[in-house]
Amino acid sequence: xxxxxxxxxxxxxxxxxxxxxxxxxxxxxxxxxxxxxxxxxxxxxxxxxxxxxxxxxxxxxxxxxxxxxxxxxxxxxxxxxxxxxxxxxxxxxxxxxxxxxxxxxxxxxxxxxxxxxxxxxxxxxxxxxxxxxxxxxxxxxxxx
Numbered sequence: 741x742x743x744x745x746x747x748x749x750x751x752x753x754x755x756x757x758x759x760x761x762x763x764x765x766x767x768x769x770x771x772x773x774x775x776x777x778x779x780x781x782x783x784x785x786x787x788x789x790x791x792x793x794x795x796x797x798x799x800x801x802x803x804x805x806x807x808x809x810x811x812x813x814x815x816x817x818x819x820x821x822x823x824x825x826x827x828x829x830x831x832x833x834x835x836x837x838x839x840x841x842x843x844x845x846x847x848x849x850x851x852x853x854x855x856x857x858x859x860x861x862x863x864x865x866x867x868x869x870x871x872x873x874x875x876x877x878x879x880x881x882x883x884x
């Protein structure tokens with residue numbers, strides 16, 4: 741049993757975290773930030789919290805990751821899909837110019853073709869489609 745089996749609550753905000761594995765940590769943390777963690781940690785999904793990853797004795801905060809994190813940074817240049825490199829701005833542009841976006845369908849097609857690598861490329865270690873849907877809702881004035 742790992743230490744994360746017992747402690748999945750963010751030490752800063754108290755929100756329940758989502759386990760991520762070595763491949764996620766290796767891709768999103770470098771140097772001393774990466775060295776503080778073993779082979780697993782948890783991702784804090786709380787947008788108001790500065791913590792991105794936490795473990796039994798370590799945290800990595802916003803700004804310590806290789807790329808900006810969707811849940812932690814609302815800027816348009818931040819990826820909402822890391823595998824296919826779609827940004828919040830891409831969604832906004834489609835929605836403003838055309839009133840709709842086909843980005844979720846393009847992502848689903850890429851998944852169907854086996855071209856995604858969510859466990860490694862997405863900082864939360866899971867599929868981005870929920871983040872994409874949330875971003876579309878927010879852009880359309882329907883925050884979740």
